[in-house]
Amino acid sequence: MANILVVDDELGIRELLFEILNDEGHAVELAENASRARELRQAGCPDLVLLDIWMPDTDGVTLLKEWAATGLLTMPVIMMSGHATIETAVEATRIGAMAFLEKPITLQKLLQTVEKGLSRAQTRSAPPGKPTSATGVGGICAPVSSPEAAAPPQAAGRLPDEAPGLQRFTFEAPLREARDAFEKAYFEFHLSQENGSMTRVAEKTGLERTHLYRKLKQLGVDLSKPKREVE
Structure with a gap:
């Protein structure tokens, strides 16, 4: 990816x-x-x-x-x-x-x-001995800077249980299923952080509101909760 x-x-x-x-x-x-x-x-x-x-x-x-x-x-x-x-x-x-x-x-x-x-x-690989980017294929831009990104991988290929608002994932699932599961948790996390504001979530995730609505519907994210704000 x-x-x-x-x-x-x-x-x-x-x-x-x-x-x-x-x-x-x-x-x-x-x-x-x-x-x-x-x-x-x-x-x-x-x-x-x-x-x-x-x-x-x-x-x-x-x-x-x-x-x-x-x-x-x-x-x-x-x-x-x-x-x-x-x-x-x-x-x-x-x-x-x-x-x-x-x-x-x-x-x-x-x-x-x-x-x-x-x-x-x-x-365009990184210089010898230098780690490649954790988010890209080329490894030529910004290095890992956050403590979470720099932390050692968890056992069994799963996210830590203590991560708030995130479900557990397995790397053994087919790629599309694993990606959908992560994206659903990702958007649910941001919706929770932004108190359900679709506008702020769209801005934070870099998606057009129409794309965001479509993606949330596709992933089965529940938008009917009372806390959700639909501007």
Whole structure:
């Protein structure tokens, strides 16, 4: 599983890419503009970025230049556009983009390009003796910093029993079942922490509210509790 950041101002495209990449087993974060993409890049370590060129606040090529100039272009970036010229695509490639996808993007082309990008990320291994990132495939961004992440693994591949609000997991389950179980516990935990506020949970998890509702329904999370706030 890889961490993929999708940056596109069109809600329909964000939703489509989220569904496709999520079904492939990846963790997907969504940004509706360059400003949000900057926040997510500063806060996290994506293994790959799908970046739209034409956006209302800052275009994708300009954002790509910013990341390159500030040392944040440490991950493969795939540019997307339905109206870009050849010159724009060439410029993006020169700056550091690994590929360009023309909209509408076919499923086969998307998955092939993403797979190629993640394979490239894996080759950017950490220096000898250095641990790789605990959340990504490339191990080239932020090191583990939290005490929980740095703690030794628990016996039998299960989360500690004392972790509040979390159910126990087993690594022996099929991947999809294990992922669904974790995601359900993850969202239930955040709903509890935010007193059921869907708005705050959406902001904290980086999901659009529509995606959040859909995901919670898909996972079978109970939204009928009186404590839940639906703004």
